[in-house]
Amino acid sequence: MKHSPQYQNNTFNNHHPTSLAPPSWNRMLASYIFGTEERFPTTALPVAPIPEDQFRGKAATSLSVTWLGHSTALIEIEGKRILTDPVFARRVSPLPFLGPKRFYEEMPIKLETLPELDLVIISHNHYDHLDKGTIQAIHQKSRRFLVPLGIGPSLIRWGVNQEKITEMDWWDEVRIDDSLRVAATPSRHFSGRGLFDRNKTLWCSWALLGDTQRLFFSGDSGYFDGFKTIGEKYGPFDITLIECGAYSSHWAPIHMVPEESAQAHQDLKGRLMMPIHWGTFNLALHDWRDPMKRLHNAASLANMSVVTPVPGETIDNDTPPSRAAWWRTDLKSASGGPVGGQTFEKLDKQVSGRNLERM
Numbered sequence: 353m354k355h356s357p358q359y360q361n362n363t364f365n366n367h368h369p370t371s372l373a374p375p376s377w378n379r380m381l382a383s384y385i386f387g388t389e390e391r392f393p394t395t396a397l398p399v400a401p402i403p404e405d406q407f408r409g410k411a412a413t414s415l416s417v418t419w420l421g422h423s424t425a426l427i428e429i430e431g432k433r434i435l436t437d438p439v440f441a442r443r444v445s446p447l448p449f450l451g452p453k454r455f456y457e458e459m460p461i462k463l464e465t466l467p468e469l470d471l472v473i474i475s476h477n478h479y480d481h482l483d484k485g486t487i488q489a490i491h492q493k494s495r496r497f498l499v500p501l502g503i504g505p506s507l508i509r510w511g512v513n514q515e516k517i518t519e520m521d522w523w524d525e526v527r528i529d530d531s532l533r534v535a536a537t538p539s540r541h542f543s544g545r546g547l548f549d550r551n552k553t554l555w556c557s558w559a560l561l562g563d564t565q566r567l568f569f570s571g572d573s574g575y576f577d578g579f580k581t582i583g584e585k586y587g588p589f590d591i592t593l594i595e596c597g598a599y600s601s602h603w604a605p606i607h608m609v610p611e612e613s614a615q616a617h618q619d620l621k622g623r624l625m626m627p628i629h630w631g632t633f634n635l636a637l638h639d640w641r642d643p644m645k646r647l648h649n650a651a652s653l654a655n656m657s658v659v660t661p662v663p664g665e666t667i668d669n670d671t672p673p674s675r676a677a678w679w680r681t682d683l684k685s686a687s688g689g690p691v692g693g694q695t696f697e698k699l700d701k702q703v704s705g706r707n708l709e710r711m
Contacts, residue, residue: 353501353502353554356501356521356554357521357522358501358521358522358554359501359554362552363550363551363552364501364502364543364551364552364553364554364555365551366540366541366542366576367538367578368540368576368577368605369605370540370542370574370605370606371605379602383602383637387637389637389638389639389642390639390640390641391634391636391637391638391639391640392455392634392640393455393640396456396457397455397456397631397662397663398662398663398678399456399458399459399460399662399663399664400460400661400662400663400664400665401458401460401461401664402418402460402461402465402664404465407426407433407466407467408467410431411428411431411432411433411467411470412428412431413430413431414428414565414668414669415427415428415429415562415565415567415590415591415668415669416428416429416666416667416668417567417591417593417626417666417667417668418460418664418665418666418667419626419628419661419662419663419664419665419667420459420460420461420663420664421454421456421459421460421631421632421663422437422439422480422628422629422630422631422632422633423436423437423439423475423480423481423571423572423593423595423628423629424436424437424438424439424440425437425569425593425628426461426466427560427567429532429560429562429565429567430529430531430532430562430563430564430565431531432470432471432528432529432532433467433468433469433470433471434469434470434471434472434473434560435466435469435471435472435473435490435494436472436473436474436475436558436569436593437473437474437475437481437482437571438472438474438482438483438486438487438490439479439480439481439482439483439486440459440463440483440485440486440489441454441483441485441486442454444479444480444483444633445479446479446545446546451479452480452633452634452635453633453634454632454633455631455632455633455634455640456632456663459663460663460664461664463486463489463490464489466490466493467493468493468494468495469490469493469494469495470495470496470528471494471495471496471497471498471528471534472490472494472496472497472498473497473498473499473534473558473569474497474498474499474500474503475500475539475555475556475557475558475569475570475571475572476500476503476539476541476542476543476553476554476555476556476571476572477503477506477543477544477545477553478543478544478545478572479545480633480635481571481572482503482506482545484510487507487510487511487512488510488511491507491510491511491512491513491516494512494516495516496516496517496518496528497512497516497517497518498518498520498526498534498536498558499517499518499519499520500519500520500521500536500543500553500554500555500556501519501520501521501553501554502519502543502552502553502554503519503553503554504517504519520536520556521536521554522536522537522538522554522556523535523536523537523538524536531562531563532560532561532562532563533561534558534559534560534561535558535559535561535586536556536557536558537556537557537558537559537568537578537582537586538556538557538576538578538581538582539555539556539557539570539571539572539573539578540573540574540575540576540578540605540606541555541571541572541573541574541606542555542606543555555571555572556571557569557570557571557573557582558571559582559586559589561586565590565591565669566586566587566588566589566590567589567590567591567592567593568582568586568587568589568591568592568593568594568620568622569593570592570593570594570595570616570628571595572595572606572607572629573595573606573607573608573616574604574605574606574607574608574612575608575612575615575616577619579615579616579619579620580619582619582620583619583620583621583622587620587621587622588620588621588622588623589620589621589622589623590622590623590624590669591622591623591624591625591626591667591669592616592617592620592622592624592625592626593626593627593628594608594613594616594617594622594625594626594627594628595607595608595613595627595628595629595630596608596610596613596627596628596629596630596643596644596647597627597629597630597631597635597636597643598629598630598633598635598636599636599638599643600636600637600638602637607636609646610627610642610643610644610646610647610650611646611647611650613625613627613647613650614647614650614651614654614656615650617656618654618656623657623669624657624658624659624667624669624671625651625656625657625658625659626658626659626660626661626667627643627644627647627658627660630643630644631643631644631663631679632663641679641680644660644677644679644680645680648660648677659671659672660677660678660679662678
């Protein structure tokens with residue numbers, strides 16, 4: 353850690369000025385109390401339950417991504433299965449009975465039915481990206497963990513075999529096999545799980561570099577010119593998983609607004625963008641639908657391909673970018689019940705033909 357270019361004065365640092373202090377606590381508190389945004393869905397969100405046998409066979413050699421919610425995704429690439437930022441907890445908080453609660457009751461897949469994992473990749477140690485209970489439940493079926501500098505000791509305390517853990521700095525690369533290597537790439541964020549460990553561990557984005565496919569996973573990040581550098585070094589990417597939620601003017605340097613997320617995708621030379629870090633927890637002051645409304649508007653203006661699966665749905669290189677905007681519906685079926693049990697065909701009919709609003 354001490355030899356890292358990012359490590360100075362006993363903490364990790366961004367290369368760009370990144371203030372974490374809100375400009376006005378009073379203004380932010382007023383927004384939280386008196387704001388009229390719909391920060392929670394008023395009805396159940398759709399979830400696509402994953403059949404227990406879906407991942408029983410060998411991993412696909414083609415590129416696919418199954419979104420499990422927030423920043424947790426199960427990736428298949430070059431015959432490997434990779435899980436990002438594994439969080440299956442109902443709440444993301446130091447205390448299990450406090451903190452933001454998941455918008456839907458059940459995950460699309462149960463922890464016990466997760467397949468054997470070739471890799472678990474962690475972007476940073478915030479509670480909505482690194483969950484102790486989930487790590488303890490999956491570490492025996494996970495062959496290897498790739499984590500930013502400083503996170504290894506936490507995993508060891510939680511029962512992960514030290515030999516499975518590789519701590520990485522920005523621009524470090526590891527070769528998984530002849531067809532896949534993984535690079536830890538920069539992001540603009542911060543770390544910490546308590547009052548006294550601010551920036552004691554590093555934060556990363558990640559590039560999965562296969563012989564025939566490439567994927568980028570942003571973790572959390574404010575917008576910065578590092579996306580262009582990553583795109584020039586490792587792009588183009590077939591699919592980008594980019595954070596698009598939990599933004600605010602109060603902490604603009606560490607989380608992108610949707611228009612910046614769209615620009616990051618373009619900087620990375622991405623082909624298909626799948627937004628993450630939205631539609632799962634209430635972590636900001638905006639309407640829960642706002643990220644997708646603004647992203648799709650920006651994507652339309654930039655002629656970008658964006659896909660927004662429901663939790664549990666799988667996308668791949670052949671997925672049409674015009675997936676039904678399920679988040680635009682009132683999330684109620686014709687009978688007045690929640691949409692959770694509807695088929696995708698019914699969702700498609702509800703939103704087909706609707707034009708994107710100009711924000």
